[in-house]
Amino acid sequence: MPELPEVETTRLGIKPFLEQVTVKSLIIRQAKLRWPVPSQLPALLSLQTCHGVRRRGKYLLLDFEAGSVLIHLGMSGSLRILPQEHLPQKHDHVDFVLLSGQVLRYHDPRKFGCILWQPLHETHKLLSQLGPEPLSDAFNTHYLAEQLGLRKSPIKNCIMNAQIVVGVGNIYACEALFRAGLHPQSPARSIDMARLDRLVMEIKAVLAEAIQQGGTTLKDFQKADGSPGYFQQTLFVYGRAGQACRRCGVSIQRISIGNRSTFFCPECQP
DNA sequence: AAAGACACCTGGGAGC
């Protein structure tokens, strides 16, 4: 269930169990993810010590001396720390067996995620075109206005475009647009600076709040069953088609933009 | 360059 907040929660959850810990072996049960898990990865990682766990957009980076393991969770991926003796279940595709006696286990029913290798001093092609982190100062009104330029595509598509800004998925795009009072189909170039200012603020706010709530997931991270998640948090529009807007009471609408479900309030988002 | 369609894959729920 990975949007940026979930990926960040995952990072914080696995970091203490990986940093300064040595990988004993890598077990690949299913190499066919979005791209094949590199066949040389077990050899590259054997007896190597992890010295950092970073995030770039929705990608996780496990740093080793010779390079970094690049992990994306796709739409259904998850990572958990488990005792080594815990038997793998269905869709548990890859194990990083650690000398600590624990295992970092990659689970992904839909196999939309990936596990790749980025040699030291190289930037993987998947990371080379990414826009700024939404919570960084580099993502600001001036930058967004410049990026939107004369684009006429729906603003929702633009904020979900990883080349413009990383980490804004379908849920938080809908939520940020609601909070900013912007119709998701507004042509990007038609939005004035005051609205863009508000939008940037709300994207940051909604992601920061969700990361905060990710704490609950973090707490249950080592448990054998799946994560309860922050999903019960109060969402204003996502998944609420036909229900009353929490602000004005008007019925939330569901439309399709670029083949993705989009939820909005016709009253609050004119 | 930008916009849109399509691809990858499995599982869950609705409806019959």
Add this chain to the structure above:
DNA sequence: TGCTCCCAGGTGTCTT
């Protein structure tokens, strides 16, 4: 109970 159809948190790639 079981079948079919539709939907799902992502994003690279191929066409226009």
